[in-house]
Amino acid sequence: MRLIPIECVKPNTVIGKTLYDSDGRVLVRAGMVLSERIIFKIKDLNILSIYIIDEFSSDEIEDIIKPELRQKAILTIKEAFSNINRLTVADKFSKKESVYFNNIESMAEDLIENVLNNKSVLLSLIDIRSMDNYIYSHSVNVAVISLVLGIALKLPKRQLQYLCIGALLHDVGKTFIPKEILMKEEELTDKEVTILDQHPILGYKYLSDSYNLSANSKIITLQHHERPDGLGYPNKLANDEINTLSKIVSIANAYDSLSTGRPNKRAMFPSDVLEYLMSNAGKKFDYEIVNIFCKIVIPFSKGTLVDLSNGDIAVVQETIPNFPLRPIVKILKSSRPDRVNTEINLISETSVVISNIRYEL
Structure with missing residues (x-):
């Protein structure tokens, strides 16, 4: 597949x-x-x-969570986000608001159990989503990616709960941003970027009035765009000033955003996203956490057709742990007939790299 x-x-x-x-x-x-x-x-x-x-990719790629749970989580976030900014001041301190937060906390528990019970905690599947549901699907995927990363970092279960809830709610501030900005297909103006960049503050301000959520979850909403080099927003925090859970969600948020296409922007190849994260480790993203993340992602799943730097066309057979960008491949087309149908381990054949993902042979 x-x-x-x-x-x-x-x-x-x-x-x-x-x-x-x-x-x-x-x-x-x-x-x-x-x-x-x-x-x-x-x-x-x-x-x-x-x-x-097809003939190159008949094996199924397992989602890290059950498909029905993913859809339930998306609908839970959609219901909450669609109604949050409609609540009156009186509603904010009533049962109406607490229902949404209770549903999100319950969903976080289900997601944690599902991921913990999964035999494999390697990320190989890109979530397929309609752009009409983008913000909700994105929130769920960021939560799942954050959980996998949190498990790899050996966080205790209580911290995983804070992490998951914060990741599910990290973009809640976007419910207060005009839809014409969120849905705009053309490049945003400087003024529109400034408005959009207010979403961490708007989300945190909204959640700060809720006593149902832990401060550990709320801070993720405020800090998920901060950077170790101090050039992030909204408060230009640096290094240890940024909460560890926020650093995790920052990486998960970037990975999902960049590897998912938009109507006006083609998705980056997962391998290119990994290289982007690695090249910005210590600047935009925490260095140690990026290193751990790169060990749990499979950018080229089995069955992916690829162009090699030597001109050969190959299909990915297996990804070796800790070497995500250098899988074992089977040559399908080559200028050298003796190479066709042979397998090459790109870890040992260091002069050859994957140069592109292709969609037809």
């Missing part, structure tokens, strides 16, 4: 992962053969990429 942009999908392609609409209903089930009409419908729902099954 491999991920390809929706514009590269052709009729009679077999879909590898079930697609859901913005209300969590099944749109297209895994295993269905796609017609031109269904492909058009998927495009119409602002879904930019899908997983397919």
